[in-house]
Amino acid sequence: MTGFAWIVHDGAARQIPLEEAPGADGDLVWVHLTTNNEHAQQWLDEQAHLSPFVIEALTAAETRPRCDAVEDGAVINLRGLSSEQLTASDPLASVRIHARHGRVFSVTRNPLNAMDRVCADLAVGEIHDPGDLIAAIADEITEELDPMVAKLGDSLDACETRIGNARAFQLRRLVNQVRSQAIGYRRFLNPQRAALEKLALLPGKWLRDDDRLKLGAAADRAARMAEELESIRERAALTHETLTDLRTEQIDQRSLIIAIVAMVFLPLTFVTGLLGMNVAGIPFAHEPWAFWGETLFCVAIALGVTGYFVGRHWFR
Template sequence: MNDFAAVYEQGHVRELSREELLTYAGIGFTWLHIESADPNLHSLGDVALPEIVAGALTAAETRPRCDAVDHGAILNLRGTALEKTEDTDWLVSIRLWVQRGRVISFSRMTLGAFPKVRAAFLRGELADPGDLVSLLAREISLELDPHVAALSDELDDCESALETENIYGLRRTVAQVRSAAISFRRFVAPDRDALDALTSLNFPWLAAEDVLHIREATDRFARMAEELEAVRERAALIHEQLTDLRTELVDQRSLYIAIVAFIFLPLTFITGLLGMNVEGIPFAHHPWAFWGVVAFCALVGLVVLGWFGMRHWLKR
């Protein structure tokens, strides 16, 4: 279990142990962050919290949300992980219990935005819970924005490849982009809704400047949600185009095979007829007969090919 505990008091920041922070009786702003990947952790033990709050902080599965409890707020957000592993989602959750003068946060993996927020707290830039929440929301949205833009850029590359008809391998790429967009949007839109709900609660510890910063992050989340929806729709359209192109290629190749088979059908009949081991085959004992048959077969093939050309069956 990785803990971070510190207090901002009269312009100075001090890191404390978990025990020291839990027994702190001053008037400063305290922040306790707990990080544990233990799936059996269902309570915060020595941290005195209402049962509903403790359950919300340590729930195994969470979605972004914001709920008022007494004079505090339960805030769950999702952001990119600091280090993504193969067995985890793109986005990890951070759960916060925010009150006047105190923030308790919990996560099962390190959030990508957490080191920046922690550093800002240690520099004394976060003087109250509103500052911390607004900075966290902004950093989460800024961390996520390049990933969403990268999905759109990747689809641009796929569309360029379609123009050159270089479709091999694109189906898997488009499917991966679409899956990532769906995964992102699953939590980006609720992040927006949770922050929007927070600004409407009018807590006294949420200053007007903090509300502006949170709304800025909310707008960024809203824009990302719209872009992810566009990426998903574009991916579906590209997938349809790929399916049409593959069908067209199969039809075209099937046509070529049919043309070749049709050309060789009369030639096979001629050679089969002349190759019978019976008496009476014309010109069987003439030295020029073989080349005569070859020339006749070539002529028949050219006639059939010309007929296909006249019917415009050879055009793409």
């Protein structure tokens, strides 16, 4: 199990050993654990002495973003980017947080990128209480996700401009990747917006007015990203349909060319098959000009059939 602990007292923040955190006293004591469920449950029970309901919330397998009031505090689940490679269906790492007056406990299974920047803000004295800490985590998560959403939109723009100038199957692969990522992010951003909005409205003195404003701003940002992801998903679906239609049109054009070539050679095959029979009585069989005569006759038939299709505009 890995983790760290910080304490803020009279505006000064310092990191303390993890085993000293349960008995520490200050304006803010923050304990963060990166571990599996079994180790986290044991530490939170034996060292932090949290209630079974809070421990279950911090270590639950289902980590969809949510916010619940618990006694004099709250339990918040949020999602953010991780340095580790996650699955396409679950692209964001979870952080489970229990906050109350003077205390914050957070648990993650995968490293969360936002934690390093939050610790940096804590070290320079920008975080003073649990409300500041929760608002900082929410703000860092949404700030990191924002350029990722913009990047998805730019990738889709590039795909749309390349329609007709690139092979359809190559673009379809790129569009499918963008669509899959957008669906994965949107799956968590909508409930995350709702969780932040609910947290901002929870009663409790541990959340100050400026903390509620920051949480509301983070919720608005999450809502905007969710709307952008929905737009990207719809655009990706339309682009995929366009590429499918383009691919179908290319196949139809190639099938038409093959059919025309077959129609040109069909009468030639009949003539050469008829004159190539090994039977007596074939006209001009012993004439010296017979081969070239037959060749010119076949060329004339091919030109005639091709001219017919050109006149009917079958090649357009």
